Amino acid sequence: MAKIAFTLVWGVVLVAANRALQDTTWAQYLVTFLLGGIYALALSKVTILRGGNISEESK
Structure with missing residues (x-):
């Protein structure tokens, strides 16, 4: 669930950066590449x- 929420938020950030x-x-190409x-x-x-x-973090 966290991955889906993160992806949706990141998509909004990407669209906002491209519109700006x-x-x-x-x-736009540079920001898209960096954000990707x-x-x-x-x-x-x-x-x-x-x-x-x-607990897997320590491996």
């Missing part, structure tokens, strides 16, 4: 978003 940079195409990388990193590193138990 509407007239600068290169900035941060999203992927967050999904792979944050235990709650991975769906694992807190």
Whole structure:
């Protein structure tokens, strides 16, 4: 459930960033690339978003 909520919030952030940079195409590409990388990193590193138990964190 946390992953779904995080994805929906991240989608809103991405849309808001793209609308704020509407007239600068290169900035939209840059922000989309950076936010995509941060999203992927967050999904792979944050235990709650991975769906694992807190006790698995020490492994």
